[in-house]
Amino acid sequence: xxxxxxxxxxxxxxxxxxxxxxxxxxxxxxxxxxxxxxxxxxxxxxxxxxxxxxxxxxxxxxxxxxxxxxxxxxxxxxxxxxxxxxxxxxxxxxxxxxxxxxxxxxxxxxxxxxxxxxxxxxxxxxxxxxxxxxxxxxxxxxxxxxxxxxxxxxxxxxxxxxxxxxxxxxxxxxxxxxxxxxxxxxxxxxxxxxxxxxxxxxxxxxxxxxxxxxxxxxxxxxxxxxxxxxxxxxxxxxxxxxxxxxxxxxxxxxxxxxxxxxxxxxxxxxxxxxxxxxxxxxxxxxxxxxxxxxxxxxxxxxxxxxxxxxxxxxxxxxxxxxxxxxxxxxxxxxxxxxxxxxxxxxxxxxxxxxxxxxxxxxxxxxxxxxxxxxxxxxxxxxxxxxxxxxxxxxxxxxxxxxxxxxxxxxxxxxxxxxxxxxxxxxxxxxxxxxxxxxxxxxxxxxxxxxxxxxxxxxxxxxxxxxxxxxxxxxxxxxxxxxxxxxxxxxxxxxxxxxxxxxxxxxxxxxxxxxxxxxxxxxxxxxxxxxxxxxxxxxxxxxxxxxxxxxxxxxxxxxxxxxxxxxxxxxxxxxxxxxxxxxxxxxxxxxxxxxxxxxxxxxxxxxxxxxxxxxxxxxxxxxxxxxxxxxxxxxxxxxxxxxxxxxxxxxxxxxxxxxxxxxxxxxxxxxxxxxxxxxxxxxxxxxxxxxxxxxxxxxxxxxxxxxxxxxxxxxxxxxxxxxxxxxxxxxxxxxxxxxxxxxxxxxxx
Numbered sequence: 001x002x003x004x005x006x007x008x009x010x011x012x013x014x015x016x017x018x019x020x021x022x023x024x025x026x027x028x029x030x031x032x033x034x035x036x037x038x039x040x041x042x043x044x045x046x047x048x049x050x051x052x053x054x055x056x057x058x059x060x061x062x063x064x065x066x067x068x069x070x071x072x073x074x075x076x077x078x079x080x081x082x083x084x085x086x087x088x089x090x091x092x093x094x095x096x097x098x099x100x101x102x103x104x105x106x107x108x109x110x111x112x113x114x115x116x117x118x119x120x121x122x123x124x125x126x127x128x129x130x131x132x133x134x135x136x137x138x139x140x141x142x143x144x145x146x147x148x149x150x151x152x153x154x155x156x157x158x159x160x161x162x163x164x165x166x167x168x169x170x171x172x173x174x175x176x177x178x179x180x181x182x183x184x185x186x187x188x189x190x191x192x193x194x195x196x197x198x199x200x201x202x203x204x205x206x207x208x209x210x211x212x213x214x215x216x217x218x219x220x221x222x223x224x225x226x227x228x229x230x231x232x233x234x235x236x237x238x239x240x241x242x243x244x245x246x247x248x249x250x251x252x253x254x255x256x257x258x259x260x261x262x263x264x265x266x267x268x269x270x271x272x273x274x275x276x277x278x279x280x281x282x283x284x285x286x287x288x289x290x291x292x293x294x295x296x297x298x299x300x301x302x303x304x305x306x307x308x309x310x311x312x313x314x315x316x317x318x319x320x321x322x323x324x325x326x327x328x329x330x331x332x333x334x335x336x337x338x339x340x341x342x343x344x345x346x347x348x349x350x351x352x353x354x355x356x357x358x359x360x361x362x363x364x365x366x367x368x369x370x371x372x373x374x375x376x377x378x379x380x381x382x383x384x385x386x387x388x389x390x391x392x393x394x395x396x397x398x399x400x401x402x403x404x405x406x407x408x409x410x411x412x413x414x415x416x417x418x419x420x421x422x423x424x425x426x427x428x429x430x431x432x433x434x435x436x437x438x439x440x441x442x443x444x445x446x447x448x449x450x451x452x453x454x455x456x457x458x459x460x461x462x463x464x465x466x467x468x469x470x471x472x473x474x475x476x477x478x479x480x481x482x483x484x485x486x487x488x489x490x491x492x493x494x495x496x497x498x499x500x501x502x503x504x505x506x507x508x509x510x511x512x513x514x515x516x517x518x519x520x521x522x523x524x525x526x527x528x529x530x531x532x533x534x535x536x537x538x539x540x541x542x543x544x545x546x547x548x549x550x551x552x553x554x555x556x557x558x559x560x561x562x563x564x565x566x567x568x569x570x571x572x573x574x575x576x577x578x579x580x581x582x583x584x585x586x587x588x589x590x591x592x593x594x595x596x597x598x599x600x601x602x603x604x605x606x607x608x609x610x611x612x613x614x615x616x617x618x619x620x621x622x623x624x625x626x627x628x629x630x631x632x633x634x635x636x637x638x639x640x641x642x643x644x645x646x647x648x649x650x651x652x653x654x655x656x657x658x659x660x661x662x663x664x665x666x667x668x669x670x671x672x673x674x675x676x677x678x679x680x681x682x683x684x685x686x687x688x689x690x691x692x693x694x695x696x697x698x699x700x701x702x703x704x705x706x707x708x709x710x711x712x713x714x715x716x717x718x719x720x721x722x723x724x725x726x727x728x729x730x731x732x733x734x735x736x737x738x739x740x741x742x743x744x745x746x747x748x
Contacts, residue, residue, distance in 0.1 A: 319510025355405025
């Protein structure tokens with residue numbers, strides 16, 4: 001029997017909106033689309049266009065539109081696969097095109113929070129199935145037979161009795177004249193008959209990527225295009241007072257240089273100096289000669305050392321905000337057989353995507369129009385920010401969604417889009433703004449750092465009885481409804497539902513925000529990417545303090561309830577059975593408890609519920625006597641619902657999450673001194689190299705009868721605690737500070 005978890009009210013509303021959008025698209029006039037196609041210059045005759053996503057030509061070629069931004073998560077391949085499965089067409093006959101921003105036709109077009117698959121999966125099945133039904137009906141009418149005697153089969157319709165066959169291309173004219181079926185009348189294929197979903201399909205852009213063809217925002221070229229760079233104050237929130245603009249304008253290849261005043265919003269248009277030139281190299285060379293007098297503003301006193309001191313001072317006080325308060329934590333800790341106290345911390349870090357931020361903008365003042373080519377995760381928000389910043393109506397803005405060379409949440413922000421727009425308004429030509437690697441590292445919207453001060457207790461039987469966490473985070477001051485408030489950075493808000501918040505009778509979670517001017521934004525698996533490391537490392541500490549096997553301790557802590565309801569407005573229900581299943585699968589596949597490890601080797605286990613995905617991981621590590629870490633093996637068990645859409649894509653996402661999680665745990669950290677980022681490039685902001693990657697990554701996908709969810713984020717959070725718990729098993733050393741490079745792992 002299929003079970004569906006109850007969603008929060010806001011989630012239900014979101015799904016309703018998606019269903020309405022799908023019904024609208026299914027009800028589009030096919031005849032109107034046919035006529036428009038036939039009139040198009042150079043069109044090869046009529047086409048079958050039943051909705052905004054499907055186009056079939058007389059030659060049988062199928063073109064599917066991908067509406068979500070592609071940032072490396074594989075959505076440009078996987079969502080069209082859903083349509084192709086229901087449409088019953090051979091994948092090799094399908095061509096994928098990227099849709100521009102057009103929410104009226106396509107619905108929502110963002111890529112973040114692992115939402116692209118769950119918000120589109122069911123609707124895309126219906127889109128493909130509706131088109132298939134129309135083609136089958138067209139064949140039945142052509143032959144004069146009942147529809148029930150006909151079936152679609154790999155790009156054609158077959159008549160069961162006579163074995164007659166008509167390719168889709170021969171049916172486009174008749175099918176285009178048929179009414180589009182209502183969403184409620186659409187019949188989906190039985191999942192048991194799937195031939196495409198669940199198989200390994202390479203990314204549709206793979207050949208172009210490996211052969212160096214232009215695909216990314218940084219590759220955009222337009223006739224007469226100019227090139228720009230944009231220098232911002234190295235101190236957060238600072239602004240330029242004056243610059244040697246005359247000298248810069250006189251340099252070879254420089255067309256213009258000017259100051260942009262910007263807006264007060266840290267995540268909007270930052271003040272700076274723009275240089276426009278005939279090439280990116282000329283612009284960068286001129287920037288090296290740029291001399292600016294900066295007003296550094298209020299953030300000049302920021303430093304990581306000062307933030308650390310503030311956090312330690314706050315730890316001795318009650319939290320400013322109570323997030324959860326259940327039972328009698330103080331009393332339970334006083335009676336506990338053993339009490340563990342620990343302080344965990346992690347730094348600000350950058351997204352460090354391979355492609356730095358960029359955007360091409362073409363403003364045409366005579367028409368008042370703006371055309372944008374942007375590698376963005378959130379095109380609708382980018383368009384809205386342009387409108388609110390410059391007053392350009394949305395209907396006057398055309399935004400082309402360009403493939404991104406990595407995103408990880410960075411391209412949910414739109415600062416680079418408004419910067420390009422501001423420059424384009426002063427240039428009588430299309431202009432491409434390109435950030436340098438230093439810009440990308442030092443002017444990111446960073447993952448916020450954090451400090452967790454924890455106390456936990458176990459009873460004489462080694463059972464967890466109490467948990468207290470005072471989380472010190474970072475926040476920016478913003479204006480909301482006429483009030484000045486502190487807003488924690490994305491991923492810097494502790495939820496009362498964070499595990500084990502709903503599981504222990506005695507649990508206190510509190511939070512204190514340190515005000516800062518550091519711009520912050522979502523970083524892959526926001527919140528979970530660091531909370532999982534803190535919570536599941538500390539759970540491991542409690543297990544060892546109680547003399548318990550870490551797996552058994554976790555199973556006992558999860559308990560026997562089926563569904564644990566969410567609390568609060570954004571609370572998510574939690575399936576204990578699903579989590580215990582992946583935890584057991586990971587443990588079994590890793591041979592948990594069945595191996596004898598010598599000193600310097602060990603296993604660690606962790607799990608986490610993130611972005612609707614249930615994931616458990618077991619890591620096996622070797623730590624040499626001089627403290628060098630090698631991750632020998634990572635076993636991952638994942639439950640993201642009833643169907644893996646693209647097995648190749650799913651494997652890539654899990655492997656990528658493990659490597660990304662390991663890299664982030666081991667190396668990157670940003671130091672802040674005098675209100676500015678110290679690091680400038682990969683020489684002092686290292687990422688994982690191939691020799692440090694795990695020797696083996698094993699993946700196990702647990703299928704369950706639940707709605708399909710995304711996989712871009714859930715597999716990352718459990719990696720760090722699994723590895724750090726394995727390090728403790730191998731050496732007896734507990735890692736409580738990230739990055740790992742700050743901890744001496746040597747042993748003898």
